[in-house]
Amino acid sequence: MNFAWHLRNGSRxxxxxxxxxxxRTFTAQHVMMSRHTHAKRIDGLDKNVWVAFTSVAADPSIVxxxxxxxxxxxxxxxxEALAKAASVDRMNQYTRGFGHPSLVKALSQVYGKVxxxxxxxxxxxxxxxxxxxxxxxxxxxxxxxxxxxIIIEPFFDCxxxxxxxxxxxxxxxxxxxxxxxxxxxxxxxxxxxxxxxRKFNSRTKAIIINTPNNPIGKVFTRDELQVIADLCVKHDxxxxxxxxxxxxxxxxxxxxxxxxxxxxxxxTITIGSAGKTFSVTGWKLGWSIxxxxxxxxxxTVMQNSLYTCPTPLQEAVAQGFLLNYEMMGQPECYFSSxxxxxxxxxxxxAAILQEAGMTPVVPEGGYxxxxxxxxxxxxLSHMTEDEAYDYKFVKWMIKEKKLAAIPVTAFVGEESRKxxxxxIRLCFIKVRRxxxxxxxxxxxxxxFVIL
Amino acid sequence: MGIxxxxxxxxxxxxQSLLRNHQKTIxxxxxxxSRTEGVDKNVWVEFTQLAADYKAVxxxxxxxxxxxPEFIREAFCDAVxxxxxxxxxxxAFGHPPLVKILAKFFSRIVGHExxxxxxxxxxxxxxxxxxxxxxxxxxxDxxxIIVEPFFDCxxxxxxxxxxxxxxxxxxxREGxxxxxxxxxxxxxxxxxxxxxxRTKAIVINTPNNPLGKIYKLEELQMIADLCIKHDxxxxxxxxxxxxxxxxxxxxxxxxxxxxxxxTITIGSAGKSFSATGxxxxxARGFEREYExxxxxxxxxxxxxAMLHSKRQKLATCLQSAGLNPIMPEGGYxxxxxxxxIEVDLNDESNxxxxxxxxxxxxxxxxxxxxxIPVSAFYSSEHGKEFDKYIRFCFVKEDSTLxxxxxxxxxxxxxx
Numbered sequence: 001m002n003f004a005w006h007l008r009n010g011s012r013x014x015x016x017x018x019x020x021x022x023x024r025t026f027t028a029q030h031v032m033m034s035r036h037t038h039a040k041r042i043d044g045l046d047k048n049v050w051v052a053f054t055s056v057a058a059d060p061s062i063v064x065x066x067x068x069x070x071x072x073x074x075x076x077x078x079x080e081a082l083a084k085a086a087s088v089d090r091m092n093q094y095t096r097g098f099g100h101p102s103l104v105k106a107l108s109q110v111y112g113k114v115x116x117x118x119x120x121x122x123x124x125x126x127x128x129x130x131x132x133x134x135x136x137x138x139x140x141x142x143x144x145x146x147x148x149x150i151i152i153e154p155f156f157d158c159x160x161x162x163x164x165x166x167x168x169x170x171x172x173x174x175x176x177x178x179x180x181x182x183x184x185x186x187x188x189x190x191x192x193x194x195x196x197x198r199k200f201n202s203r204t205k206a207i208i209i210n211t212p213n214n215p216i217g218k219v220f221t222r223d224e225l226q227v228i229a230d231l232c233v234k235h236d237x238x239x240x241x242x243x244x245x246x247x248x249x250x251x252x253x254x255x256x257x258x259x260x261x262x263x264x265x266x267x268t269i270t271i272g273s274a275g276k277t278f279s280v281t282g283w284k285l286g287w288s289i290x291x292x293x294x295x296x297x298x299x300t301v302m303q304n305s306l307y308t309c310p311t312p313l314q315e316a317v318a319q320g321f322l323l324n325y326e327m328m329g330q331p332e333c334y335f336s337s338x339x340x341x342x343x344x345x346x347x348x349x350a351a352i353l354q355e356a357g358m359t360p361v362v363p364e365g366g367y368x369x370x371x372x373x374x375x376x377x378x379x380l381s382h383m384t385e386d387e388a389y390d391y392k393f394v395k396w397m398i399k400e401k402k403l404a405a406i407p408v409t410a411f412v413g414e415e416s417r418k419x420x421x422x423x424i425r426l427c428f429i430k431v432r433r434x435x436x437x438x439x440x441x442x443x444x445x446x447x448f449v450i451l
Numbered sequence: 452m453g454i455x456x457x458x459x460x461x462x463x464x465x466x467q468s469l470l471r472n473h474q475k476t477i478x479x480x481x482x483x484x485s486r487t488e489g490v491d492k493n494v495w496v497e498f499t500q501l502a503a504d505y506k507a508v509x510x511x512x513x514x515x516x517x518x519x520p521e522f523i524r525e526a527f528c529d530a531v532x533x534x535x536x537x538x539x540x541x542x543a544f545g546h547p548p549l550v551k552i553l554a555k556f557f558s559r560i561v562g563h564e565x566x567x568x569x570x571x572x573x574x575x576x577x578x579x580x581x582x583x584x585x586x587x588x589x590x591x592d593x594x595x596i597i598v599e600p601f602f603d604c605x606x607x608x609x610x611x612x613x614x615x616x617x618x619x620x621x622x623x624r625e626g627x628x629x630x631x632x633x634x635x636x637x638x639x640x641x642x643x644x645x646x647x648x649r650t651k652a653i654v655i656n657t658p659n660n661p662l663g664k665i666y667k668l669e670e671l672q673m674i675a676d677l678c679i680k681h682d683x684x685x686x687x688x689x690x691x692x693x694x695x696x697x698x699x700x701x702x703x704x705x706x707x708x709x710x711x712x713x714t715i716t717i718g719s720a721g722k723s724f725s726a727t728g729x730x731x732x733x734a735r736g737f738e739r740e741y742e743x744x745x746x747x748x749x750x751x752x753x754x755x756a757m758l759h760s761k762r763q764k765l766a767t768c769l770q771s772a773g774l775n776p777i778m779p780e781g782g783y784x785x786x787x788x789x790x791x792i793e794v795d796l797n798d799e800s801n802x803x804x805x806x807x808x809x810x811x812x813x814x815x816x817x818x819x820x821x822x823i824p825v826s827a828f829y830s831s832e833h834g835k836e837f838d839k840y841i842r843f844c845f846v847k848e849d850s851t852l853x854x855x856x857x858x859x860x861x862x863x864x865x866x
Contacts, residue, residue: 040590310575310729
């Protein structure tokens with residue numbers, strides 16, 4: 001009687017028939033399951049805030065300001081470029097593994113201009129599956145057991161699991177509100193230089209920065225970046241700079257690339273995203289830019305994990321970049337026009353939230369806004385799960401107010417939870433959601449609660 | 452006084468140059484993670500570049516140079532023109548319409564229910580499906596049995612996951628003339644001898660790249676028995692599942708008793724719909740195929756029928772050029788034995804490389820024809836036995852195959 005039969009029909013074997021056979025079957029099943037365990041590298045990494053909240057918010061009756069993706073259409077020329085690319089036979093087959101030639105050349109042009117330096121399209125650029133793919137290749141290529149990686153809170157949630165999956169140890173440091181005032185703008189949050197410098201030691205391999213920051217929307221100033229750069233140079237560490245929202249910077253603020261600071265090009269990987277640049281998050285294309293000495297290791301990871309990214313998408317993004325390159329600095333350039341459009345939405349949302357009695361933290365960049373819900377003093381004692389206040393608040397808000405957001409403690413470590421659990425994150429790259437009608441409805445609902 | 456001034460000038464210069472050097476110093480310690488060591492060479496990068504440099508007729512890398520079928524291109528255009536949601540994030544583990552049709556389509560084939568949300572993961576190409584499987588299930592020191600010849604990425608992926616590859620080659624059957632990929636077999640005793648208490652999984656690829664072998668039911672049963680006996684996982688790479696010839700039947704090892712719960716089966720839209728550059732599947736393609744499955748309308752019947760004649764044509768050309776092809780039962784590759792060819796591979800630059808590598812490079816440079824050396828699909832311990840084979844890809848336009856044919860004809864006429 002073969003093993004497999006036993007396993008499949010184990011439940012049908014009763015103890016009336018050979019008890020030994022029963023026991024053997026049970027043991028066999030037990031042995032089977034104990035061997036089929038996952039690899040240690042993914043231990044404890046299975047929880048994910050997006051998986052938890054996106055399905056809940058998928059109900060069409062809920063206004064979803066949670067997950068960060070636009071519901072505004074992408075520019076028509078990128079879609080047309082995609083359709084055109086797919087009609088060319090060669091464009092439907094494998095392209096160069098480390099990045100489609102027309103795309104890496106376009107990236108080299110655009111970023112060469114922005115950075116003020118020659119960027120080798122073949123040696124200093126890697127095209128990946130989204131900003132996520134760039135982060136993953138970077139961690140897998142450059143972080144290992146024994147390495148410490150400094151992460152600034154609040155952080156885009158994947159940084160910690162990626163560092164851990166690579167065997168590294170995350171070392172967290174929070175952005176803090178400036179003393180003496182309640183933060184109403186992302187400029188009110190800062191990194192304490194002394195606290196930061198104490199986080200660096202001989203095991204520190206890298207620091208991850210994200211500017212403009214998700215979820216706060218902080219845009220690090222040149223001076224702030226200089227402090228970080230000085231520490232990187234002093235301690236000889238790498239810098240992973242996630243700049244996916246680089247074009248979404250509002251009036252009065254400037255996006256600075258840390259890689260352009262003295263001593264930083266050779267130790268920095270800068271990450272960008274087509275999804276965020278052209279409002280096509282579903283295309284999942286991103287890139288890492290840096291010195292050959294680092295990019296070559298990311299390329300090794302790429303050739304052993306995905307090998308290459310989809311060709312027609314890369315061709316279409318290349319066309320998008322070439323078009324906008326000509327218009328850079330002018331108002332027609334999508335990189336400027338999108339920011340302008342979003343600034344209006346930002347201001348409208350901030351006003352609405354204030355009307356509803358909450359305290360928005362107006363962001364300098366990106367398309368997210370933090371909101372302090374403390375003034376509402378919402379009683380959630382009836383929700384007995386062991387969760388942070390913001391998780392409970394968002395769940396309550398989805399259920400009672402039909403409005404979805406993301407809890408901010410998803411972006412911080414255990415120790416910092418108490419400093420962030422009164423904040424929720426709203427996304428404003430939405431067109432219909434911030435229409436006047438839903439604003440009024442939303443405010444009315446809130447007033448109902450407060451009164 | 453002068454000395455002091457000199458000294459202070461020198462000190463300034465030294466300090467300045469130290470500053471400059473300090474800025475230039477990247478990392479005094481090792482930058483890269485150990486997992487990237489030893490996995491940086493890549494046969495495709497090397498040979499695709501060479502083929503491009505010499506503008507060779509490329510029968511090397513495996514991708515069609517003809518268009519994907521009309522219905523899939525239409526589906527793609529419709530998706531592009533669809534509402535904004537078509538261009539934004541979808542469900543992480545797989546776009547709902549896609550996983551639903553994949554579940555429906557493959558449930559019918561394997562004869563058991565596949566749950567679209569629990570049993571399927573959509574990835575960026577089969578490459579990433581392989582990567583995810585290894586990363587998720589292979590730990591430090593786990594042994595993974597790999598059947599040679601193997602698609603080259605299996606080995607670095609196992610290594611990157613901290614595992615140890617254990618190789619077992621398919622060998623031409625003793626005695627009979629070896630004319631078909633069906634004549635290459637695994638020895639059951641040899642396979643059993645490779646299993647140790649640390650063995651975690653076995654990787655099979657059917658239809659096989661580069662050989663084109665389609666594992667018969669008995670062969671898969673032998674592997675399945677071993678998996679069950681030793682409680683192993685099975686990673687089954689079936690990207691060429693539709694490309695079978697001469698009535699050879701593709702069997703899914705996951706459909707064998709006791710295998711479902713221990714097998715990951717990998718498929719590819721790029722190979723199914725001749726759109727390797729997409730690395731993503733289109734639900735509509737499969738929906739359409741579901742309806743016409745088993746009828747002459749099905750692309751999964753038309754494609755192998757079209758490739759059948761190309762397979763024949765290539766085999767004939769190779770024979771007349773003095774190369775001995777191994778007729779593949781499936782896939783779109785054919786390997787050929789180059790032992791009877793006598794050429795002077797007079798190239799100092801690669802004299803330490805295996806014979807097939809040298810031959811392929813010579814063929815590119817001297818004849819303008821690109822292929823892939825088969826020992827690239829073997830471990831270093833077994834490569835020597837198999838360095839007399841080179842791999843041709845025949846999923847190409849007739850014009851490409853004609854160009855190759857002309858090269859081979861000219862060559863055979865000269866001899």
